[in-house]
Amino acid sequence: MLRPARMCRLDCIIPEESKSRLIEALHKKGITQIEFLEDSYLEENKIERDRPLERVTDISKLLLRIRKVIDSLSKFEIKPQANLVEDILGVDKIEKKKTKEMSYKEIVKLAESILKKTEEFAETRTKGMYELEMKRSGLTEKIKSYEHFETLDFKLEYTEESKYVYTVIGLIGGKDLILLKDELENKFGKEFLISEGGIFGNKVAVSLCVMKDRGEEFDSILREFGFERMRIEGKGRMKQILEKLRKELKEAGKERDRMESELKEIFEKYYGELLVTEEILGLEKDRCEIFASCGKTMKTVVIRMWVPRKNFVETEGIIKDETNRSCFIDYDLNPENGPILLENPRPLKPFEGLTRLFALPKYNEIDPTIIIAPTFCLFFGIMLTDAMYGLFLVIAGLMIRKSLGKYADSAKSGGVIVIGCGLATIFFGVLTGSYFGDFLANDMLGKTPQDIALWMDPMHNGNAMIFLLVVCGIGLVHLFSGYLFGAWDSLRRGEKKKALTNYISWYILLIGAVMIILTMFPAGNPLLPQIFMYPGAVIALVGIILLFMGVGFMIFIDLIGIVGSTLSYARLLAMSLTTAGIAVSFNFLARMVTGIPYVGIVVAVIIFIFGHLINILINSLGAFVHSLRLHYVEHFGTYYEGGGAEFKPFKENRKYTYV
């Protein structure tokens, strides 16, 4: 609880033949971390690096194929919309399927059978749908451009050159059309026909006709006036052609929809199986690839693993079993360093996330979770300060734990933290007489929060200064407790000198300083007689000298730092005032509105509900962030370093299955 879990390091040398079995057993048990052997280690011991099992190539091929099928079907997946809370906590609502243990051959058979049922089908349908889509967009474009000629009544096979006439269809700008007509009248007199159709943007669709022998002259005139020729193939009138195209479009659409519903059938029949198969293949792949972390000689394999001391015997047993006792294990039960696995009693476990957020402790360092858990909730409570808000949080926490806790551990822990903070908030709400701000006091009891507060209301006259002193006092205690933990940690590690010069010296300095201060305050009637000033000064000096021995010239920064850090705790007061201030404002607003006839009450209730809801949300976020900040910056600054690497066990990652 006070330190990360004790670890053991095992270096195992096992025969090549048993490596697969052993890794499979370890993977399933999931309590060991297999360390990646560095190149330097391999060189020193003159061993080579092992390679992934050969069958990983086939597994990878199967995996790629399955993923492709999953991908083409995934669009039918209806993902339930995660709400904001679920999103933040990262919860995936998935029901797991039961499977059984399978050998490699069985897994391959399973994969191939499901691929046989789905792969080709999915591929042809997907490709088919894509091609039909392309066809449809091509047809749509064609239809769009032909539509404007629909009203022109002519037969397409007569365009271009026929026996006597030369027909042309195309687009021309409105203004140009008028000029063209003039020019044609000039050059051709009455020997031409022009028909106008629909309007296409700012152009007009026209069809023109002249005597065949004057075709070239005609062409050059058309070019002059920016005539955009359309060449359309086919027979029959425009109308018929368009009908035909439209029919084609509809049929392509139907065909595409048919293919999609076929795909959907496959989705409904096999999607779950596909996901399960993918997961199983993935697990198998992990087992093949882990060997790249290991070393090998001609006939043996070298594996280095970490395991919590409490699991040591079990692990040793597994290794001996799977290798038929032909193994050599070199173990270190008391390593100096190791991966970090936090070990805390159940009520504290949810708060490990807060420690992890900053940094995991080093192997031989103190695990600050037991300290963070209570003080985090405490500070949160001081900053949110409202009994009703606290109640809201407790209920919310319980609900989160119950509903989302089923799916994810993070939701469970999150719920507990919210409950803890809620309780602290209720406590401080009662102390300061805050129940929805001044609602209970003012509107329901006809008094002020100061009257119903068990202690005092910071908003009330003159209380702010007292509150400020109290809060800074809490800060000072919090900081100095850090020195206490630092001293304890150092002593435990046998660093007696460091404990004295870096941590205990602060307490000596504190005693001296307090003595001096008490001979001066309260002004006029000091608590200690003058004579205590000199011993006080001496003690303080001793403290400073010891501290100097510990940290050298950093002492100046540290002394300023302590003053700064203490004042930083003033934000506890500020945040509590903001919560109270906003609550009071919304109450005031709601109160004002009740004056309005008929709707007044309704509007007031709406303002009340929304105002306090917003207040809870915004100030909870602020309280959360600033409480964390006080721990990470001010508190940890006195004794905690962190920097350990997390214990990552080699275990199965099952999302869709369980055994």
Add this chain to the structure above:
Amino acid sequence: MKAREGDYAYAYGVVSGMTAKLIDDKTFDELARFRSVEEVVAFLEGTDYEPEIKKVVGKTIEIENLESALKRHFVRIYRSIVSSIPESDRKDLNRIISESLKVENLKIIMRGIHSGMEPEKIEEMLDIMEDEELITELTKAKSVEEFIAGLEKTEYHDVLESKLPEYKELGNLLPLENSLDKHMIDSWRGVVSKDLRRFVEIKTDTINIRTILRCKISDIPSKDYIIEEGHLKDKLSEMERGEVKDVLEILDRTTYGKAAKEAMSEYEKTHSLISFEKRLESDILTFLKENAILRPLGVFSVMSFINAKRREVKNLNTVVICKHYDVPPEEIKEILM
């Protein structure tokens, strides 16, 4: 409107996030040890490359498709980064980077043709490019003249053609390469941000140093090829007149001193102009990296990352091709950048 420092905050966040996802050297070692291309592809499916890889996976995997998927990935990442930087710098940065890549590729092709390389070999050395068709066509040119003619429709044609007689006379590619460089620096005039202007100056200086030293090595007068700009502007005539050792001495008093010296000793050892130039260019990359650390909220973080991403894509390309031809892991590690 010039961009303020704070405006790069978003781009910096994006680039930092992407940096975390870059494939590190240790992972490349692992990739080198994978047994097959399929394994590499399965690995890439779990990374940022997924959208592009997805499209080329089928019953079999074609190597050309895979290579183009990698290139498309780079283009996508590049575009998303450029769209995240302040608007005032977007066009400028785009111009700088795309011109750099184009000119580099053109030079590689020219050198390949000049030394009689096979078109496939030339193609292998090329960088990520946009005008794939044109570039591929150009690698097939039989002579430098044909190459220049092939560029008829582009902006490079005229500047190259004017230097063609000089190239024929000297038998040295320097005039042509230099004209490409000059054209590139010209196209970068008028960049708005101070940082980018500084970058252009440093690039100009590097080109000048390269030109002068190359001229001295090949015994060509360097006067026509110098770009009269950059930080070294005042020292240019002095450097022109002296010998190689004088040039190095003058440069010693500048930030380029070390790089120039090392580049020259590289050349003396290997007599390869390519490694000589690489050493000078690596100075620019170091400049970008260092400035990205000094002032993270600026364009250099972005440029530094783009270079790192380019390097990653090139390395992945190498791994994929080597796996396809069953090259042993130790050799692959040698080739990786």
Add this chain to the structure above:
Amino acid sequence: MAVEGIITTFFSGNVLGAVGAAIAIAIAGVSSARGLEIAGNTAAGATGENEENFSSALILQALPQTQVIYAFIIGILIILGIMGGNMTPEKGFLSLMAGIAVGITGISAVSQGKVASSSIGATAKNASVKGKVLIFVVMPEIAALFGFVTAIMLLITGQVF
């Protein structure tokens, strides 16, 4: 007479105090907002690339809020002084200066925002430094801290509240 009236009104303790409180919260507020903006942009970019960056980015981004909190406290203390009823011009002037002290040092929030932004980027690149960079981000706050202490000392000396 009218001019005297105006001067007495505008230079009364209450008015001077109010100006002090307003200046404090105004300048510090805008600075904090700008600092949070810069850090927030980087946080958005980093989280967009990798959701795991969210929590550490959030905490780093919130740090430039300290300045407005300090200004808020000073503002409240001044207002309590005004509410107390005996705000002489002298006390009002001290309050005004206190407000200026904490307000202008509050501009350090902008710089702190830039440091926070760089730290978010560093954490995005290398998650193990997220505790250490916290120290960097807290450094610019020292200026605001001194401003806060000076302001409080001014208010205490003047017995404003």
